[in-house]
Amino acid sequence: MRGKGTVTVLAILLVGALFLSLFPGCGGGEEGGKKPIKIGVILSESGSQEPLGKPEKKAIELFVERLNAEGGINGHPVEVIIKDDASDPSRALQAAVELLDQEEVVAIIGSSTTGATLSIKQETNARKIPLISMAAGVEIMEGDFSYVFRTPPTSAEAAGKALDYIAKVMGKKRIAILYDTNAFGTDGRDTLKRLAPGYGVEVVAVEGYDSNATEESIDTHLVNVKASNPEVLVVWGTNPGPAKIAKRMKDKGIDIPLMGSHGIANKTFIDLAGEAADGVLFPAGKMLIWQKALKPGTPQYELMKEFSEAYSARYGEQPNTFAGHGWDAILILTEALKKVGADASPDKLREAIEKTQGLVGTAGVFNYSPANHNGLSPEDLVVVEIKNGAWDLAPGQE
């Protein structure tokens, strides 16, 4: 008597499953022409990291449309299969497994965040499939990185650039770190603390804040860091935290220079912080101010011009750095594919990527080697200053 319902449910399950398996596979039929090359993409289209994933996706789709219109890779059309990891590392791993098992992709681009990349990495490493990450965390290249590549500048490069500017251009020695307690912020905190001595900079205070805290809570953090008399305040976080801090600093008349992170390299920060954004410094790729940081006629200038025109024509908005990371990732991968051909083994593909030299992308010039899978160099970064609500090259960098 008891459990009869359960038994029925299970029986239905069993029969249903058997019935389903009788279905013929309804996978995509082969079209005329050459076999498409499948590339898997995992990004954070939803969840807390949505602001990263959305533009990355747009750029990748734009790139592939244009590439296929030009005839694809050696005549093979490119098919990208985009999966959303909802900013969750375990969903990212699931997406990776699906892409590898079901779609049999030749390589994976992803994901938007360090955590998700670390989660995917072991799977792609185990299967020896190239993975191109769009995340900045230094941990990605720790341990075995033989199949992982990265397009954005690392958080270490960004932190290094910031510290370098503080020490060399500004000539300051004492910094306080205010970091968001999310992954981005703590990564920055650790990197800054590690690198600071190398630049002769002393970290005099470290404070973590919650982005959603009340303004008054933010005040408390400012009071705390002020107690240790820093010369520069480094704020490592994503919106809206740094905007809150900039605003409170302006309100309170704290005129310590504020060095942000590449997490505020977006218009949202300027919108949120308003006047308080003026004078805020942050390290970023050159693409943010390409008209100013690059000279017309250089390859990167031309590429940026083309990219930003195509992007704004397609989506009605200017591309941001994240869009650039997406663009660079697919660019690097397809360039390597062009060299080794569509049917190359994953190892060949990896070697091809490792041989990439002087490839101009939106974030800078990519040079990979078996020992260096980071691609960019610190020269690809600049420190940007916000002036009158617009980005400008911070002084002292010419």
Added chain:
Amino acid sequence: MLILRNISAFYGNIEALRAVDLHVQEGCITTVLGSNGAGKTTMLRAISGLIPTRYGEILYYGRNIAGEPPHRIVRMGISHVPEGRQVFYQLSVRENLELGAYVRSWRKKAEIEKDLDFVYRLFPILGERERQLAGTLSGGEQQMLAIGRALMSRPRLLLLDEPSMGLAPMVIRDIFACLKRLHQEGLTILLVEQDVQIALSISDYAYVLRTGKVVLEGPAEELLKGERIKKIYLGEEF
């Protein structure tokens, strides 16, 4: 004025009232007697809409009010003094009484003041304790407050559930004296009681309930004289 016709009500799946028929004459005190668990309280709760009835009709001035929510029934002029008093402990005596007038328009302040005076005259002790929290009152005073609160809605029919419960005999006598006075002023009362003697002494007509059924009914005086009621109570019958 109020007629219960074939009313059955359930608590979960306990049939607490089984096909009860009952009449309340306008201007009379009608008493329902019975021991614990006989279904008396259930009957009052069914009338005031606190629990649903499953079968039967409750006719109030000829209109079936079964299934109406309690706040409408109060508006129609039926006020219920519940078992165990149920005054608002954390509110003052006055606030309790004012809540009694909840269904009346609060613009008629003067009228309400008049009624407050009336209640204070009826139960002078409440007037003395106007500002005190109801939770600090004694049992008898709480009972008076509960009756006073019910009167504040200017009811035509007052339902009283065991006003004597847990009270000292002196206090019970006082309360019943007040009920008698109210009755003389023209209020119709449906009283539920265990205390047979005192209940019958003021009522006009009485019913005896036993396990959800009416087993005896008749004019109060007759019941009081008869021996049957004693037998029912002390277990010599059925």
Added chain:
Amino acid sequence: MGAFFSNLPQYLVNGIGSSCVYILMAMGFSLVYSSTGIINFAQGEFAAISALVAYTLSMDLGLPLLLAVAGALALTGFVGLLLERAVIRPLQGKGTLTAIIATIGASIFLKAGARIIWPEEAYKVPEFTQGQLNLPKASFNAQLLWMLGLTAFTVAAMYLLMNGTKLGKGLRACAINPEAARLVGIDVSLMSMAAFAIAALLGGLAGLVSAPFANYGMGLYLGIKGFTAAVIGGLGDVYGAVLGGITVGLLEEVVAGFLSVVLGVSSGYKDAVAVILLISVLLFRPQGLVGKGLVEKV
């Protein structure tokens, strides 16, 4: 240690600012709990929705601030009403756990809805006033005066509402004894709606005064703090909420200062203050610090 004490006035001033937000949140929790016996996990979403609506009305549609605020509050109140009708009403009498899960569901739903409409990381909601005021040992934002004023006004208004109006008396009666409330002719179901609507307004106000930055995710943060405050004040005690809000707000900032300046420990632990406070109060004084709250019976 010295730095800690010299900063103390500033911590306290900051704590008061946070307190205002927490008080408003806590009052919403308490009001709903006392009159319906439900803890509304979606209370935090009211704050987010109202702040975001205020953004849309003032920034996108260009309405004057006062109108935007009024509109945001009205809409939030309406959402509260809807929530009561669609989720709470059908669940009456189905048990605590059911109600908890349903309000969690509602909270997830509202947050997802807000995210679709306002997908950005944050929006800037106009402040009532800008500027900075300085005291000898502390300084604060002019907005803080608004927060204090509005919170004081709201507490006073709640007092008048609860004690001076028919609606308030009905709400209190429902909180004390729902059955007796029905017997004096109070429409308990109407009161439940009213409680949700008012709680939504309180939550909405909390969202507005915690401006200028708002996003769809802010509800959780404010909700947890507000709930803690409500428990500390004695769940169901609308005025205890004031005490609870002040306790949480002050303690948090002082502890953050202490951790950072004296102990040199990450102030990331600061968020644990409210949570640990919550658990301790629940364990040792579930009726709240002042001891007037309603303790759930079997």
Added chain:
Amino acid sequence: MENDVILSVESLTKAFGGLYALKDVTFLVKKGAIKAVIGPNGAGKTTLFDVLTGLQPPDRGRAVFLDREITCMPAHQLAGIGISRTFQTVRIFPGMTVLENVMVGLHHRTGCGFLKAALKLPSERKEEKFIREEAFSYLEMVGLELMAHFPAGSLPFGRQRLLELARALASRPKLLLLDEPASGLNTYETEELGEILREIAGQGITILLVEHDMGLVMRISHEVLVLDYGEVIAEGTPLEVKDDPRVIEAYLGSEI
């Protein structure tokens, strides 16, 4: 004489906010007897039971069960020493089957813990078999065996009372406290209950009974204790009590 006493209650007192629910209640219960506690509503009968079964602490006084003080004993230990009770408002486990309800009654007579149960060791199986058969025999005693696998909550009310009785019996009590077992039952069911109670007493189980149905009390009890306003106003055989004027007054009220 002392050996005959199974429960002795000495000046038990319990007040709720100044009102005495029990005031100096003192009485003895003899082994094997059926003793009834009667009194009007609010006389303190249920409070007496709650204090005796450890659900409420008394303010003063004590109760001794077979030489053991039980006044402050936690409720769950009472079953172990031989006390069980039923409730005025039936407290069965509605979501469990009728049989399972009675099986819970055997809880203290068995001892299988988490590990044995999860592994379903032979000793556990043996014990389960014992519990099942024993429970079934109690169901038979109250005539519910055919409904063994119904959810208890779906039984008609009268049957729920019997189920609760069977569950209490299953703990094999020496003293059984019954709180208004006949309330809500119809005449026929009440009579049936009387028979069952007599049978139980016949097996040597002492019964302390709170009851409103005077007919039942008169028929089955050996001794009656009358409470009014928390105080004992009379004690004696049913016949003695019935004619006691104080009892009549307590019940029917005083003449005005």
Added chain:
Amino acid sequence: MVKRGFLATRGIARRVWRNYKAFLLFSPFVLLLPLWAEPLGRSISLNIVYLMRMVGIFTLTAVGLNLLMGYAGQASLGHGAFMGIGAYVSAILSTRWGWPAWAGILLGTLLAAFVGYLLAPILRLRGHYLAMATLGVGIAAFIFFREMTGLTGGNVGIREIPKLNLFGLEISSKKAEFYFVWLLVILVLLLCQNLVRSRVGRAIRAFHQSEVAARIMGVDVASYKMKVFMLSAALGGLAGGIYSHLQGYINPSQFSVMLSIQLVVMVVVGGMESIWGSVAGASLVVFLPSLVEALPKWMGNVPAWVRQYSNYEGLVFGAILVLTMIFLPKGITTSTVEFYRRKTRKAAELMGEEEPVSIPEEEVRNGK
């Protein structure tokens, strides 16, 4: 004699079938699943084996939570914390000190149970208060995972957690992981079913329904609550430990309040007071997003919003929660079973016979 022996075997077989028919049906389903699920999964773009592996892990926790919430009636909104404890303990031990996975998992399980023991005082609370206190525990655990950087790696988490390695046998392929997880799940389900159908289980269900009556029957409610809580915490820890080794990477965001809420959803939507309900609930939570993501692949043209499902996931999830609570408050499984039972009972009534009469007395006496 021979005949008696035969009868005895038959008797045992019958008893096993009666008590474990769900398992006897379900085990072959699991055993054969990769056979049909792999080709089917490939054709509908759904990695069923992988997803089922996740379902298995969550089932382990959910069934523990169900013991606590469904059977014992004690709400916990912070159960993700125990999964986190199990996961972190095992991950730290194996990455830092090279402990074998099984030892780490074992210690994680024990530690989770121990933390459950320490937290037992909160079980004195009831209803909303207990729910809030456990929610607090969940949040506090998350903050500690995040802030104890030296131990947990902070937000970056712990990577390269070694694969499960049981007595020299490496479990590395997804299919092997699937079998490992589900063997364990079936074992745990079996133990849990035994438990809930025993004296202990009856005592637990009894105090859920009436604490006072259970106490009078001799059930030491406080002690039972604590033990169930510990058991449930231990199952969470076990699942967490396995999770960390199968996923290979953990960070605090995986053990946030959202996980706790998802676990509650699995129990509540799947079915309260039902061992199999936890399986159903876990399946629903794990499969739903992937199913919707795969929809466009099956049907070709779907409305744009289906493609953008991830944006609407919260809406759908929230709505499912609310609607389940309103219409199936005991969860899908339990409500279905009850509906089915009510229907058969009604049919029996219509046919004019009381159902139990048709069961021979011996059967009624000895088993179900």
